[in-house]
Amino acid sequence: MLKTRIIPCLDVADGRVVKGVNFVDLRDAGDPVESARAYDAAGADELCFLDIHATHENRGTMYDLVTRTAEACFMPLTIGGGVRTVENVRDLLLAGADKVSFNSAAVADPDVLARAADKFGSQCIVCAIDARTVAPDKWEIFTHGGRRKTGIDAVAFARLAAERGAGEILLTSMDRDGTKAGFNLPLTRAVADALPIPVIASGGVGTLDHLVAGVTEGRASAVLAASIFHFGTHTIAEAKAHMAAAGIPMRME
Amino acid sequence: MRTVLVDYDSGNLHSARKAFERMARETDAGEILVSSRPEDVVRADRVVLPGDGAFPACRRGLKGFDGLEGALLEAIGPRALPFLGICVGMQMLASKGREYEEVAGFDVIPGTVKRIVPSDPALKVPHMGWNDLVVTEAHPVLDGVATGDHAYFVHSYQMSVDTPSDRLAHVEYGGDVTAIVARGNVVGTQFHPEKSQRTGLRLIANFLRWAP
Secondary structure, rough: EEOEEEEHHHHHHOEEOOOOOOOOOOOOOHHHHHHHHHHHHHHHEEEEEEEEEOOOHHHHHHHHHHHHHHHHOOOEEEEEOOOHHHHHHHHHHHOOOOOOEOOHHHHHHHHHHHHHHHHHHHHHHEEEEEEEEEEOOOOEEOOOOEEEEEEEEEHHHHHHHHHHHHOOEEEOOOOOOOOOOOHHHHHHHHHHHOOOEEEEEEEEOOHEEEEEEHHHHHOOEEEEEEEEHOOOOOOHHHHHHHHHHOOOOOOOO | EEEEEEEOOOOOOOHHHHHHHHHHHHHHOOEEEEEEEHHHHHOOOOEEOOOOOOOOHHHHHHHOOOOHHHHHHHHHHHOOOOEEEOOOOHHHHOOOOEEOEEOOOOOOOOOOEEEEOOOOOOOOOOOOEEEOOOOOOHHHHHOOOOOEEEEEEEOEEEEEEEOOHHEEEEEEOEEEEEEEEEEEEEEEEOOOOOOHHHHHHHHHHHHHHOOO
């Protein structure tokens, strides 16, 4: 049976983890490679790096980081942040990424998803969607780190992204991100039910029950979280045990 | 001893190369070479054929390298080298693929590649993530790999074999999905051993030691 994935996400800037990862046995909490290795050993199902500055100048740092991480971890690695072109995808895949995530660039030009999927296959193209509630059961896309309103309906855009060739949607609720109040479940469910491809729920996890709800009520195929793992509030193993106890199929090895 | 990972512009070979290099060090299996040159395949002792994306695109990709497909068929057939296909690299071992259009495979393991149609319509395609293997046939490459071990899959098409004993393992995803096939000197995995942590590294080590 296919298992629900837990994906820790590391915000990276200039080759360092922002905010740091608080594991007891970590010598350098700011080193993304060491954090990745710790999550690999802890049984994370995938890993996500988000390049939060993503300026042209620091691209090289990111490629080097991806290469060093891919040498240390034998699990899928997704890279997002500042990905604009098919060429960016190629460079990140060559550096060692397994999947590459588009965000603002796909909203500006959804066909970039098709061009990238034609070239490299849908399996490695993720479309990240940042959505905010604008009315009850109505969500809109916000780009540029959630600052810019687009007026585009999130569910309709997710459907378009899947049609264009995205293999997966990374769905972040901007209302919930950083609040520890739990995923935006109606949004997650609306997108997951509308699409034939997997949806990763993101934004707002504060407790292990939130992870459970993302799957049982939100119908996500995977859950992404940052702070509850980075700050040592919970381990990956605790999260998996809690979700398994709630009846969700998890990989426990 | 030299293992050649065949590079024909189909996706990312970085993680595969790193995983094979690490296990080659641990099993003293010699050199890992990533190459698109037929002459390197001719000089290889073992061959790994990866493949991401669509079946027809991979077949066209191979044909884009003059002499490469011939060298691969030579390695599989007359030279009978240990040969591992990964994901679409495994699917191309079949007789034919039906992705967008019907395309002939190498016909090394009789069977057909078709779209996954889960019996439960709520199941998503691609089949993406960790699934637990059901091992039905013993094989040297599966030494230490057992039913219940997880492997990482990402694919929308699957291979069905004509001869049931050619399938060593499957997973459950709204029906059986083929996970590992083998016949003679050839073995194939639908999942990505290079991304499957312990189970995948174990299988790679077994392959590097395998003497069919």
